[in-house]
Amino acid sequence: MxxxxxxxxxxxxxxxxxxxxxxxxxxxxxxxxxxxxxxxxxxxxxxxxxxxxxxxxxxxxxxxxxxxxxxxxxxxxxxxxxxxxxxxxxxxxxxxxxxxxxxxxxxxxxxxxxxxxxxxxxxxxxxxxAPPVERLFWGDTHAHTIFSDAIRSPEEVYGFARDEGFLDLFSMTDHAEALTDRQWDYFVSVANDHYEPGRFATLVALEWTNFEVGHRNVYYPGDYGPILRATDSPYQDLEGLYRAAREHGALLVPHHSANTQMGVKWHAGHDPEMERLVEIHSVWACSERAEHQGNPYPIRVQDGETDGQHVIDALNLGYRFGIIGSGDIHDGRPGDDLSSLQNMAQSHLTARQGIMGFWAKELTREAAFEAMWNRRVFGTMNVRVYLRFEVCGAFMGSTVRHDGPRHIRLEAASESPFTLIEIVRNGETVQKIEPGECEILWETQDGGSGGMDYYYGRLMREDGQMAWSSPVWVES
Missing domain, CATH: 2.60.40.10 (Immunoglobulins)
Structure with a gap:
């Protein structure tokens, strides 16, 4: 060969x-x-x-x-x-x-x-x-195993994430409804067994699988948390899930929101304290915005996408979501999936996986969770671009109060040139450049809408791969 x-x-x-x-x-x-x-x-x-x-x-x-x-x-x-x-x-x-x-x-x-x-x-x-005060690490926080509807055992998938996907952070989020209590204890043990501070961080996590209001991943800050099944009466609805998340300090992340069959009904409920991130891209493709709004990678499987369920729709409702990419991989290869090459009909093939960049002081479970909690994260289509985004001196994921013109700073680098970089305000592109270069430092200003605005960066590479910063919210 x-x-x-x-x-x-x-x-x-x-x-x-x-x-x-x-x-x-x-x-x-x-x-x-x-x-x-x-x-x-x-x-x-x-x-x-x-x-x-x-x-x-x-x-x-x-x-x-x-x-x-x-x-x-x-x-x-x-x-x-x-x-x-x-x-x-x-x-x-x-x-x-x-x-x-x-x-x-x-x-x-x-x-x-x-x-x-x-x-x-x-x-x-x-x-x-100087010695870096914080570093950019990479994680895939969404994957499945043979215990639900995927392949490979938990140990195999963790091993691949560390040794072949070359990830810094990984968390297994198998469908809780497929697991017994004893199996959940085993999943927790595998997550803790693979945790090596400074080398490889893990989070104890699961997927709460409710098809009526939308799936949520649940991430615990420590080495244990209870299993939360949408089929168990205490957690059958969003209120039960939110109550458990608040009790245990868990972070909730909705995902593949735009999909017709598995998507998120944004008006069904939202907990602004515990739901702090949204998965913008995974193997199911991109939920940022609708195809008719310019999305080059809309969800096409499972009956495609539904208007009103995109990430921009949630942000426009006032939901303060940081943005991540994740795998949602089922092929046992977090960080380097081959999902789009399965021997399946084109209508059932999934896309390239996503990945999360996060800025943290060190590679530990606590630092990774803190970065996610504070939205110091961004999402890509499994490309490890360098990205920093600030508005009025506030880093992505932050809220800042500012009167007058907003100073915007975007710094990015990639091994493939950037062909398009856009500043998105309140769901609409307000500025863009076509640099054709691998390293960008773009500083610009925007007058704002006169009220509260959110801004984020959208980047496209020459090879078609994309990245999205988390927003900055500016209050006048």
Missing amino acids: DLSGFFIVAPSVVGIGEPFELKLKLLGEVREIPPECFPLNQTEPQLSSRYNLSPRGLAFKDNVLPEFEGSIDLSGGDGYEGPATYTFEGGRRPIAAIPGIRYTQEGFHYITVTANGKQARSNPIRVCQ
Whole structure:
């Protein structure tokens, strides 16, 4: 099998001289991996159950070369200090974390990987002159397992998130209604077993699955929380869910809101204290706005989308949602899904997964939860762009009181050039640029509507992938 490309992940923020690892996978053709109880070799992923089947008809697919023997070349531009080559010895899947890399110059940097005529760049690395006060981390906070309607065991999915999706944060949100009390205790234990502060953070979480008013993911701040099933009488409606969330300090996140079958009825209820984020993009596609409003990735499966259920509709109702992307993956591959390549009819194929960027002081469960709670987050279509967005000096997710013109600052970087960046105010694009560059610092002003306004940034890359900042709310 020939090398087709690379999956490369570098840390988004480091200090000058700070050593870090470059994580990468060498890719080949996408192929289906059969279930197998007994690991026999290191050239294919091993599935832990012969009955690892999904009612959705999903199969586990892999795109890493079965093996690779030889060297790859590494180059990092000005200030790069690290290996110029890395060698794979063969006999196993070529997945590596290459240590001992650092930069001696501040600014944005990229590491280029070359092998067998193929070349790719890492995500941008922001090198800071001083030790970073906060860093940009990456998480997928929405996934399912064989216990509901997906594939792979919880341990396998956590392992993939850490070791192949190269995520900093992961949480399993399986459908609570599919789990017994004993199984829930097991899910909690698996989340806690995989938590490694400083390396890999996890959250205890579940999905509350109510088709009448819309699904919510539930995230607990600590190492335990009760199972909340929409089929249990205390939690059958939103009031019961909100009551439990307030009691346990849980964060609630509605998702795939625009979908006709599974979407969110915004007028059915809202708890502004506990519902602080919304999932704008996942494998179901984008719920930001309707297709007729310019959404290039509307939800098409499960009877498509319904007007009035988009993220913009909730924001226009006054709901103060931060914005995240997530996977909602069912194919066992958080952080690097292959959902759109399943052997299914086009009408049932899902989209590229989403991912969440979050700004935090450290990689711990507490810091990740705090970043989500304070809306210091943004969503992308599984691309690790650098993004900071401020209005009147207030960081995304904040509320600020200001009279007069609003100063807007958007800083972004990506390995693929940005073709369109828009400032959205109250659901409408009020300013836009077409930079055609990989690094952007855009400062502008807006006069506002005369009342309370929300602003967020919408970014489109040359390859069609998108990102959305969380809003800033400005009160006059």
